Amino acid sequence: MSEIKMTVNGKPVGGDVADNMLLVEFIRETLRLTGTHVGCDTSQCGACVVHVDGKAVKSCTMLAAAADGAEVTTIEGVANGGLHPMQKAFNDNHGLQCGFCTPGMIMSGIDMVNRYKAEGKTLDEAAIRHELEGNICRCTGYHNIVKSISQAAGEM
């Protein structure tokens, strides 16, 4: 067991965790924040993407113990009063079908917009499609997901 402390969505959390507990298990099963999804559990689908110290990571491929001391943001933490511009854009553009991949799409979308803005690069459609390489939508609704991220990129 390891004793961990971290900040999740601005709130200090912690406890003793099994050394083989994944970050996504800590988020979903210990903290009961079930907006972060487990799709493939093999690091490919991106449904479990959260931000650790401001960077998108696959929470099924990181140990909870390795996030000791980190600042973690999950899908539950992105809205601030109203919807986050990325959430609103997914709503406006119907950027989902079944919705299972949506939390990961939104977390990856926010991450890519933040990175491109910081580097002063243009996030055009081709760039969005390339950046979404690690997020899989099995309804194959990519077109509206790309439109959603494109809209949010202009508003963030």
Added chain:
Amino acid sequence: MHSTNYHAAITAAEAASLLSSAEDGALLAGGQTLLPTMKARLAAPSDLVDISRAEELRGISITDGAATIGAMTTHAEVAGHAALRSAFPALCDLAGRIGDPAVRHRGTIGGSLANNDPAACYPAAVLGTGAIISTNTRDIAADDYFQGLFATALDAGEVITSITFPIPRAANYQKFAQPASRFALVGVFVAQFAEGVRVAVTGASEEGVFRWTDAETSLSSDFTADAIGGLSVRSQGMISDLHGDGSYRANLVQVLTARAVAAAS
């Protein structure tokens, strides 16, 4: 995942010490290969020694014709490093095409090299430039380091600390991505130095990353795609699987080498 004991080390020396006292310990870098392997129960180390937050193993410095990258530097940090990009853009481009953005935020150059996956990208850059792999005990030349599939010159308990790349005049990496895994079905790294050209191939051979010495000889006297037009690679010993048979991969080696030479900068 089987149970394991987690330890965090903040220096290479501490990591080596923790490893030596573990029954069957493994270093945990970014974990982007090791954790999926453990989840699939293909690996079950008794102890994990996490070195991903060892500050002394992070960072990029460029001096005197060489770039030194700390072993725990992530792919995203290599891809996004402005000074490295102006000195050695081919290495930044290679790092920026490993996995996907989230994987690049965790995965590290040291982890990739210690694992030596036969389809990984970094081994091609390391062998293709003749880089030096520094560990807590010694420096290892790239030509001595890679010893077949998932096999390296590292001793048990040895910790990679940094990798030093000689900066080529021109270089390029061409990756033909396997469409599902995004690993290299074949990847070719070409680097031109004052003393000659090096060509390293990943993804293709059953022996792991290798140098295509025939192409090196031709390109050292004439650094153009035409110079290797008449060369071919034997399909014997090439990986054959449902994504491509040995002759397909052998042909890709020639095609990608020509593209890399044409695109080298």
